[in-house]
Amino acid sequence: MHILIFGASGHVGSGLAQNLSADHRITGIVRSQPEAKTPYTPVVVPEWVERPQTVVDELGRVGTPPVDAVIAAVGGWYVDISMIARGVDSFDADYGSYLRGHFAACAVSEALAEAGGSDRIRHLTLNGVASVEPCAGSGAISVFGAAQEMLLRVAAEETDSVHYRELKVMAPIAGDDRNDLSGGVETIGLTTVAEAVIDIVSRPEDHELSTQLNV
Numbered sequence: 001m002h003i004l005i006f007g008a009s010g011h012v013g014s015g016l017a018q019n020l021s022a023d024h025r026i027t028g029i030v031r032s033q034p035e036a037k038t039p040y041t042p043v044v045v046p047e048w049v050e051r052p053q054t055v056v057d058e059l060g061r062v063g064t065p066p067v068d069a070v071i072a073a074v075g076g077w078y079v080d081i082s083m084i085a086r087g088v089d090s091f092d093a094d095y096g097s098y099l100r101g102h103f104a105a106c107a108v109s110e111a112l113a114e115a116g117g118s119d120r121i122r123h124l125t126l127n128g129v130a131s132v133e134p135c136a137g138s139g140a141i142s143v144f145g146a147a148q149e150m151l152l153r154v155a156a157e158e159t160d161s162v163h164y165r166e167l168k169v170m171a172p173i174a175g176d177d178r179n180d181l182s183g184g185v186e187t188i189g190l191t192t193v194a195e196a197v198i199d200i201v202s203r204p205e206d207h208e209l210s211t212q213l214n215v
Contacts, residue, residue, distance in 0.1 A: 019194035083139030
C-alpha cells in the first residue's frame with residue numbers, strides 16, 4: 001500500500017512512518033527538506049495547507065505511484081493560559097495549524113481520487129481525547145478537535161470517492177515530552193497506534209467513521 005502522511009516530520013507522523021515502512025511505501029508531505037534520514041520519502045510542499053492542489057502537482061512531478069491511503073497527523077499539543085486570554089490571534093493560528101490543515105488534507109484526498117479513477121482513497125485523520133473532553137489550557141485544540149469529526153462527516157456525505165475515517169487516541173502517545181504524565185497517567189505506544197491505523201485504512205468498511213483507541 002502506498003500511504004501519504006501529512007505531518008510526517010512530527011512525533012506521531014514520523015513514528016507511524018517508522019512502524020509502517022517495513023510493509024508499505026510511505027511518502028511524507030513536508031514544508032522543508034529534512035536534514036536527517038527519514039523513514040519516509042519526503043516530498044517538499046511548503047504551502048500545502050494554503051494550496052492543496054500543489055501536493056497533487058508535486059506528486060505527479062516526482063513520479064510517485066498512485067496513493068492508496070492518506071493519513072493526516074496534523075497539529076500539535078500545548079498547555080497554556082486560557083483560550084480566551086490567549087486572544088484571537090492565537091486562536092486563528094491554532095485554526096491554521098489544526099482544522100485548516102485537516103481541511104487541506106481532505107482536499108488533497110479528493111483531488112487524488114479524482115485523478116486516479118474509480119478506486120476509493122482511504123483517508124484517516126488522527127484526533128485525541130481533547131476532542132471529547134474540554135481541556136483547560138488547550139481549549140482551541142478541544143474546539144478544533146471536536147470540529148474535525150464534523151468536517152469528516154460532512155466530507156463523507158458529499159463524496160463517493162473517499163473513505164473518510166478518524167482515529168481518536170484517548171490517552172497521551174508515548175515518547176512525546178510535551179505530555180504531563182504526573183500522577184501515573186498511562187500512555188499509548190506508537191506501535192499500538194500504527195496497528196490501529198493500518199487496520200482502519202486496510203478495511204475501512206469494517207469501521208465506523210470515528211474509532212476510539214483506548215489504553
